[in-house]
Amino acid sequence: MTKLKQVLYLLAGLALWQHAIAQPxxxxxxxxxxxxxxxxxxxxxxxxxxxxxxxxxxxxxxxxxxxxxxxxxxxxxxxxxxxxxxxxxxxxxxxxxxxxxxxxxxxxxxxxxxxxxxxxxxxxxxxxxxxxxxxxxxxxxxxxxxxxxxxxxxxxxxxxxxxxxxxxxxxxxxxxxxxxxxxxxxxxxxxxxxxxxxxxxxxxxxxxxxxxxxxxxxxxxxxxxxxxxxxxxxxxxxxxxxxxxxxxxxxxxxxxxxxxxxxxxxxxxxxxxxxxxxxxxxxxxxxxxxLNEPSKAGANTSWIQPMKFAGVWWEMQTGLSTWSYATAPDNTDAQGHLIPSGKHGANTANVKRYIDFAAESGIPGVLVEGWNVGWEDWFGNWKENVFDFVTPYPDFDVTALQQYAAAKGVHLIMHNETSGSATNYERNMDTAFRFMKQFGYPAVKTGYVGKIIPRGEHHDGQWMVNHYERVAQKALQYQVMLDAHEAVRPTGLQRTYPNWMACEAGRGNEYNAFTNNGNAPEHETILPFTRLMGGPMDYTPGIFKLKGYAAGAPDRQLHTTLAKQLALYVTIYSPLQMVSDLPENYRAHPDAFRFIKEVAVDWDDTKILEAEPGDYVTIARKAKGKPDWFIGGITDENSRVATVNCSFLEKGKQYQATIYEDAANAHWKNNPEAYHIRTVPVNSESKLSLPLSAGGGVAVHIALK
CATH class of the missing domain: 2.70.98.10 (Beta-galactosidase; Chain A, domain 5)
Structure with a gap:
């Protein structure tokens, strides 16, 4: 081949290569x-x-x-x-x-x-x-x-x-x-x-x-x-x-x-x-x-502590007490002071009762809603300046309760209801978070009930999406954990902001309190495939009194069994899990309440054992830093048997499984509070057959012998 031909071939190849780059x-x-x-x-x-x-x-x-x-x-x-x-x-x-x-x-x-x-x-x-x-x-x-x-x-x-x-x-x-x-x-x-x-x-x-x-x-x-x-x-x-x-x-x-x-x-x-x-x-x-960015929390995350918490909440949801101090904003005496209705739930004596319950039960936190001035004058009014997030009602002693809780080894959890007025909350956020730090509140539950202000914006629009992130950033700045209610549904941002630990953003257990429809038996079997795909949900499980709990509605009931309420602590994940029912209802079932006291909220491993959307879910989780495993299994309106292969257990070790299951005659509608507890030895080769009643569930704690 002549040098001329070599040059021509080289030029032709170069042209083809350049054409390939220009026209991919x-x-x-x-x-x-x-x-x-x-x-x-x-x-x-x-x-x-x-x-x-x-x-x-x-x-x-x-x-x-x-x-x-x-x-x-x-x-x-x-x-x-x-x-x-x-x-x-x-x-x-x-x-x-x-x-x-x-x-x-x-x-x-x-x-x-x-x-x-x-x-x-x-x-x-x-x-x-x-x-x-x-x-x-x-x-x-x-x-x-x-x-x-x-x-x-x-x-x-x-x-x-x-x-x-x-x-x-x-x-x-x-x-x-x-x-x-x-x-x-x-x-x-x-x-x-x-x-x-x-x-x-x-x-x-x-x-x-x-x-x-x-x-x-x-x-x-x-x-x-x-x-x-x-x-x-x-x-x-x-x-x-x-x-x-x-x-x-x-x-x-x-x-x-x-x-x-x-x-x-x-x-x-x-x-x-x-x-x-x-x-x-x-x-x-x-x-x-x-698909989310890494954590922005820095190296020191020791203040971010997953926890269970009780709260003055279910009694308000069921009408036994109220968030508001008075019956109306204009119900005042001659001096212009609000006249107490006598039903205010967040009073010092009542909050101490919940602190005592939490301390005796090993529950780290107590959420107090309705503690601050403004609850009489906001719902449905689309009013901008409702709460200042720092002024308590006359019957709520902030200092005394902080000292009482600290002496009992319990943390009070803040509640900031914005009434949908995000503009007002943004003006007051630094004041609110400084107040939390001053009085030792490690976590805050925010709320956005109502139409959004700025008027014309929506809960799920860009302005509010940015607002929720600003709150998470502010909470990170003050080292406060965040649980956002009525916010946009999660999209994995808990990786970026690990202090943003939970959201509601879905139909929670509260709907069983104020509506007869409540949540259908299949509801909790759908949530893991829908709402929970984006992140943890503050579903507020753990209701033990399943009938006749709502004031003025004696026929209202939850559409689950008691055993299913236990199982929800495993199947509906949240690092902040509420122990939602009244203390007296837990004291009526001390043996079943043991599972709630023992179940973890942070995990080393998770195994999805069985699942079908709308029908059933069975999940096993290993407690963080411990050998214990917890299993939750739930079903819809149909009874079934959950089959659990225990191959996730460490080979060569012997365990004991404590099983909290529906009684043979349990049924979500007719006999929801009937349950049975049994213990069986298990190892990595064991298989458990766990019966679930209609609308029911099963909870299992597996511990080393």
């Missing part, structure tokens, strides 16, 4: 285990993706993109390049369901350029062995800085008419009863209209549902759709299309109908798709946690 293929693939991802640009330059589990289609080709006031970024793209990296690390949460969490994924970043505007947009995919997460990233660029997001083109096209476990896509509440139906049957109109026990309801789209959304296909495929790391962005809901095969992202708007105000560089939250052919794998997934 418009298809990108990635996989981890059985999960496969494919990204494409269609003939119109519209980005789309698809997901498989092995040979099973999970998400059919579905749209991607953002719509900005500055222009629609959902088609007309060119693929500039893509990068692929892999990660395989292990990290240790401050607290949680496992002592060690593995983060193993393949990341693909596709770099796009909009042909007509020149705007740059990256889409980041992370493929795990149990699903896919993706988000949009707007790089810093000269011609696009401040952006208003008006919509998101994200879609999830399903291969069939899946069974769905859903609640309405409401802008202001997550506290609906769950409906189980086919996607074709979703219409939230009647449920929203009839849910008069929920104070604020805003659901303009009758075919919208909340995430986490749990789905099950006829082919046995389970799909869970949610989001991770929700920061500086509104919550994502899902609109179900007319043919019910397409779920489209629907963002909660602000007062002007816009969705988000951002500045490049920025990124959206992750959209998460967890997939398996086993329901237990859905509950075992740590993908949402892995």
């Amino acid at each position: 293929a418009a298809r990108v693939k990635a996989a981890m285990g059985k999960v496969q991802l494919q990204f494409d640009l269609d003939k119109e330059g519209a980005p789309q993706y698809a997901v498989w589990l092995g040979n099973q289609k999970a998400i059919l080709p579905s749209a991607l993109g953002l719509v900005l006031q500055q222009g629609a970024l959902n088609k007309g793209f060119t693929l500039l390049s893509s990068t692929t990296t892999t990660t395989d690390t292990t990290w240790q949460p401050v607290w949680g369901e496992q002592a060690n969490i593995t983060d193993k994924h393949t990341q693909v970043v596709v770099h796009l350029q909009h042909q007509s505007t020149g705007y740059l947009l990256d889409i980041v995919f992370r493929v795990f062995a149990d699903g896919v997460g993706f988000r949009y990233q707007m790089p810093q660029q000269k011609n696009l800085l401040h952006c208003v997001v008006t919509d998101e083109s994200t879609a999830f096209r399903l291969p069939g008419n899946y069974k769905a476990f859903w609640i309405p896509g409401d802008y202001d509440t997550n506290e609906y009863e769950y409906t189980t139906s086919r996607l074709t049957e979703i219409d939230n109109t009647a449920l929203v209209k009839n849910s008069t026990d929920i104070a604020v309801r805003v659901t303009p789209d009758n075919r919208s549902v909340q995430t986490p959304l749990m789905l099950k296909g006829d082919d046995g495929l389970y799909i869970n759709i949610h989001e991770a790391a929700l920061i500086n962005y509104p919550a994502m809901q899902l609109h179900v299309s007319a043919d019910s095969l397409l779920l489209r992202a629907s963002l909660v708007p602000d007062a002007y109908g816009n969705k988000a105000y951002v500045q490049a560089p920025f990124h959206t939250p992750w959209r998460t798709i967890i997939i398996s052919d086993k329901a237990t794998d859905i509950l075992a997934s740590k993908m949402i946690l892995n």
Whole structure:
């Protein structure tokens, strides 16, 4: 070969290489285990993706993109390049369901350029062995800085008419009863209209549902759709299309109908798709946690202490006492002082009674609600300046109670109800947290009951999402643990802010107190697959008096057995677990109460033993730093037998299992408080058959002999 030909071949090869760099293929693939991802640009330059589990289609080709006031970024793209990296690390949460969490994924970043505007947009995919997460990233660029997001083109096209476990896509509440139906049957109109026990309801789209959304296909495929790391962005809901095969992202708007105000560089939250052919794998997934940023708490986290707590709360919920000191704000004497009603629950003597109960039971905390001035004059009034978060009622002695609790080895837990006035709370946050530190409160429960102020904003919109994060940051600054009620549903941010330990953000046990509907027997078997996918829930379990507990409603009852209330301490995870019932109701069942006193709230390991959404859940957890295991099993309205293989126990060691189970004649409606306790020897080769009555459960404590 002549030198001229060599040069010509070299130049031709170089040209082909340069062309390949300039015109990359418009298809990108990635996989981890059985999960496969494919990204494409269609003939119109519209980005789309698809997901498989092995040979099973999970998400059919579905749209991607953002719509900005500055222009629609959902088609007309060119693929500039893509990068692929892999990660395989292990990290240790401050607290949680496992002592060690593995983060193993393949990341693909596709770099796009909009042909007509020149705007740059990256889409980041992370493929795990149990699903896919993706988000949009707007790089810093000269011609696009401040952006208003008006919509998101994200879609999830399903291969069939899946069974769905859903609640309405409401802008202001997550506290609906769950409906189980086919996607074709979703219409939230009647449920929203009839849910008069929920104070604020805003659901303009009758075919919208909340995430986490749990789905099950006829082919046995389970799909869970949610989001991770929700920061500086509104919550994502899902609109179900007319043919019910397409779920489209629907963002909660602000007062002007816009969705988000951002500045490049920025990124959206992750959209998460967890997939398996086993329901237990859905509950075992740590993908949402892995998609959140590491802890911002620093090296010293010793002040973050998972705990159980009692509280002056259930007696208020059931009408035995009140949050308010007087019957009305204008019920005053000649000097203008409120006239006490005689039913105020947060009085010094009554709080001391709860402190005594906590001390004798080994319960570290006591939550006191209704202690501060303002409760007579806010509910339903949309009033901005209600509470100052530091002024007690005349019958609540802050100093004396702090000293009394400290002498008993008990911590008082603060309650800051904002009445939905987030503006007022932000003005007073430093004052409120300084007050907590002054009087030794290690944790605070916040509340947002009512319509939000700033007026026109919603609980789940961008402004409030940022507010909740600001509260978590302020609590971190003052070293206070946070339990947020009526907040947006969690998205794994407890990894980033480990002091943000729990949320309500769902239909809790309290609904059994003030409505006859309460929570259906299947409710707690759905929650782990929906609300709990994003993080711990302050469900307030542990009610022992299951009938006739509500003042003025003698026929009201919980839709569970007593044994199921014990099991909830294991199946519904929270590092802050309330011991919710009245002290006298626990003293009436000292043998059953023993399980609540002994059950852990922080864990080294978790095994999902059996699970089927809407039917049953059985979970085993190993206590942090101890050899003890605790098992919780619950069922819906149908009785069943939970089968527990004890292979998770350490081989060669002998244990004793104390089993708290439904009595043979127990039934959630007719005989809910009937239970039986037995002990059996077990080891790693043992198998336990545990009967669960209708609406019932079983709780087991396994300890070394």
